[in-house]
Amino acid sequence: MPTQSEKKKWEKGDKEYGTSNVGAPFHLFTFSLFRVSHALIVLLFLAWLPAFAEPRFPPPDFTETNHQIPTTTTPSARAEWLQYLDVAVLGAGLVVALWCIYKQRSRRGLFWLGIFSLAYFGFWRKGCVCAIGAPQNVILGLFDANYTVPLSVIAFFALPLIVALFAGRAFCAGVCPHGALQDLLLIKPVKVPAWLEHALGVLPFIFLGFGLSFAATGTGFPICRYDPIVPIFRLSGPGLLISLAILTLVLSLFVGRPYCRFLCPYGALLKLASLASKWRVRVTPDVCTQCQLCENSCPFGAMREPSAGNVEPKQLTSERRRFGWLLVLVPLLIAGGAWIGSALAVPVSKMNPTIELAERYINQQKSPANYGPMTPEALSLQRAEHDSEALLKSATDLRHRFWLSCVIFGGWVGLVLGVKLASLSLRTKRTDFEPDRGACFGCARCFRSCPQELVRIGRMPAGDLPQSPVAAAAKT
Amino acid sequence: MSDKPKSESSTRRTFLRNGARVAAMTGLGALGGVLVNRSQAESWVWQIDPQKCLRCGNCATKCVLEQSAVKCVHAFAMCGYCNLCTGYFEPEPNALSTAAENQLCPTGAIKRTFVEDPYYEYKIDEKLCIGCAKCVEGCNRFGNGSLFLQIRHDRCVHCNECAIARTCPGDAFRRVPAKQPYLLKTTHAH
Numbered sequence A: 001m002p003t004q005s006e007k008k009k010w011e012k013g014d015k016e017y018g019t020s021n022v023g024a025p026f027h028l029f030t031f032s033l034f035r036v037s038h039a040l041i042v043l044l045f046l047a048w049l050p051a052f053a054e055p056r057f058p059p060p061d062f063t064e065t066n067h068q069i070p071t072t073t074t075p076s077a078r079a080e081w082l083q084y085l086d087v088a089v090l091g092a093g094l095v096v097a098l099w100c101i102y103k104q105r106s107r108r109g110l111f112w113l114g115i116f117s118l119a120y121f122g123f124w125r126k127g128c129v130c131a132i133g134a135p136q137n138v139i140l141g142l143f144d145a146n147y148t149v150p151l152s153v154i155a156f157f158a159l160p161l162i163v164a165l166f167a168g169r170a171f172c173a174g175v176c177p178h179g180a181l182q183d184l185l186l187i188k189p190v191k192v193p194a195w196l197e198h199a200l201g202v203l204p205f206i207f208l209g210f211g212l213s214f215a216a217t218g219t220g221f222p223i224c225r226y227d228p229i230v231p232i233f234r235l236s237g238p239g240l241l242i243s244l245a246i247l248t249l250v251l252s253l254f255v256g257r258p259y260c261r262f263l264c265p266y267g268a269l270l271k272l273a274s275l276a277s278k279w280r281v282r283v284t285p286d287v288c289t290q291c292q293l294c295e296n297s298c299p300f301g302a303m304r305e306p307s308a309g310n311v312e313p314k315q316l317t318s319e320r321r322r323f324g325w326l327l328v329l330v331p332l333l334i335a336g337g338a339w340i341g342s343a344l345a346v347p348v349s350k351m352n353p354t355i356e357l358a359e360r361y362i363n364q365q366k367s368p369a370n371y372g373p374m375t376p377e378a379l380s381l382q383r384a385e386h387d388s389e390a391l392l393k394s395a396t397d398l399r400h401r402f403w404l405s406c407v408i409f410g411g412w413v414g415l416v417l418g419v420k421l422a423s424l425s426l427r428t429k430r431t432d433f434e435p436d437r438g439a440c441f442g443c444a445r446c447f448r449s450c451p452q453e454l455v456r457i458g459r460m461p462a463g464d465l466p467q468s469p470v471a472a473a474a475k476t
Numbered sequence B: 001m002s003d004k005p006k007s008e009s010s011t012r013r014t015f016l017r018n019g020a021r022v023a024a025m026t027g028l029g030a031l032g033g034v035l036v037n038r039s040q041a042e043s044w045v046w047q048i049d050p051q052k053c054l055r056c057g058n059c060a061t062k063c064v065l066e067q068s069a070v071k072c073v074h075a076f077a078m079c080g081y082c083n084l085c086t087g088y089f090e091p092e093p094n095a096l097s098t099a100a101e102n103q104l105c106p107t108g109a110i111k112r113t114f115v116e117d118p119y120y121e122y123k124i125d126e127k128l129c130i131g132c133a134k135c136v137e138g139c140n141r142f143g144n145g146s147l148f149l150q151i152r153h154d155r156c157v158h159c160n161e162c163a164i165a166r167t168c169p170g171d172a173f174r175r176v177p178a179k180q181p182y183l184l185k186t187t188h189a190h
């Protein structure tokens, strides 16, 4: 039994500690211990074995002073009801946003809503609970029966999408803290060339696929991990991400909502949902006179012009044929993507900590690498040795799942590219200037560029309405 | 626009759009149904299983917060109140005194106070502790293992995916119900 006397031995051993001058400080414990006495260690170890959970040095009972042993403090996590508050604030925010966009048609209202959301979801809640990351929780919940998705996360995932299915991206307009921050910073928007806008516009879909396939295999939540805005809310984070965050902020000064347009994976979902929306954001609820004044009013490249007159039938047939060919290309792109995905599955799977460890363990058997003692690498290897069979089994399982999700992800990238290409050759018949359903964030900036709107709200006498160039051209 | 007659293509578009919306709502409903069935109202937070922690030091550096949310805590009832505390002192202390050069803790976060002969009490000053696990290693390897690491929930921002968990060599992190957010030590598995 390890008793008081052993403890005394320890304290005596302390003298020898002093004389054993060992160089490597990190190795001290083990090393000087062996110096103290090999035999003692073995003895102590043997003595401990049967008494597994018994303390080496029995806790005293303080007969002299009657000292009260303190208890370990356990500051509580955030109270349960607060997550319902989050959901309530989200719901209320969406309603206010809808009201500002459709009823009040007020940019100022959305501005203040944005400030509030930035303060609440951003700086107070520190960017975590957030709709942008929620798709990962949802898919992990589908694939892993042991992982339960909290109800609040389901609400954050679903509510903005449901709203988008009916009335567009009201969430982006003023509820999302990421969007609000970038929106507030925008001082001098530059126009992103159309080709670049189209090319970068596929990134959110690809990032979404990436995030979902990683979450589904339980590898991690890359959408959260590489979020370039959250470090600002927390005012801390890994160095690389901080630089990325600063870059995003600086970019936001000149490029309208760069993260929203070119990376946000939840924005990709919202875009798809808004394409099917029942109601849409309109520059003016009245008749568009096609005065072109709103043409450049959208800093996010969401404004679309009316389609140019009637197309020649000949050109139309050739365009139809091109569209047909591009449609045929889609399955090929999917197949190609899936093929590349399957080829990349093995190297990419090493990003999973379990697979990485298994890999390192096997390599270690072949050619031992030397990691410093007590380093994470050495310690994890010890764990691997301890239960190598279970580790290798779960790594093999994971690798299968990884292969599947890489194939699906590759196919998804192919699909996204194919659909994008095909959609570029699609013609939309538009008679008015109107915001694109998918791309419009509903920020309400364009409203007041429209003279009809200014007349409607009484900011301009009706007589001052400019004549539309189109109508003027029609007259001559 | 409602006063203008709708063209054929625009009614077709509306039809497609309505179809897509109904399909999406059905899909969302089904997804929600499956998840709500499995989900729980309670929220989850991250915590360290102290029996699995290997004291690697990642906890001090990998947290997304400037000051790690992981701190050393003390299960006082398990502590031997040793004079030569192997969690407090350097392996080769010059003297069993509170002089900084004798202390294992890089920030001097452990406060040693005399209780009665020969017992000393060790308390962690959480403002100073960086969660480096040096003391935890000392205490677990040679002492009673009453010092251990825990995520402190008054500091943790409850990341969706804990940044330390990803790198923990002991696989010690797991989600626990927010109602019982600590995994406190009561026994020491040597």
Ligand code: SF4
Binding pocket: A132, A171, A172, A173, A176, A177, A178, A179, A180, A257, A259, A260, A261, A264, A265, A266, A267, A268, A270
């Ligand atoms: S696109 Fe994404 S980041 Fe931007 S406002 Fe919408 S949800 Fe937020």
Ligand code: SF4
Binding pocket: A281, A297, A298, A299, A300, A301, A302, A303, A435, A436, A439, A440, A441, A442, A443, A444, A445, A446, A447
């Ligand atoms: S409301 Fe107008 S300005 Fe704002 S994003 Fe939509 S189209 Fe652009």
Ligand code: SF4
Binding pocket: B048, B052, B053, B054, B055, B056, B057, B058, B059, B132, B133, B149, B164, B167, B168, B169, B170, B171, B172, B173
């Ligand atoms: S990362 Fe894991 S093993 Fe390392 S100190 Fe933290 S809990 Fe312990």
Ligand code: SF4
Binding pocket: B071, B072, B104, B105, B106, B107, B108, B109, B110, B124, B128, B129, B130, B131, B132, B133, B134, B135, B136
């Ligand atoms: S040694 Fe490290 S873990 Fe222990 S109290 Fe000091 S800072 Fe905290």
Ligand code: SF4
Binding pocket: B046, B062, B063, B064, B065, B068, B069, B070, B151, B155, B156, B157, B158, B159, B161, B162, B163, B164, B165
């Ligand atoms: S959940 Fe986030 S804040 Fe909490 S310990 Fe982990 S990394 Fe730190």
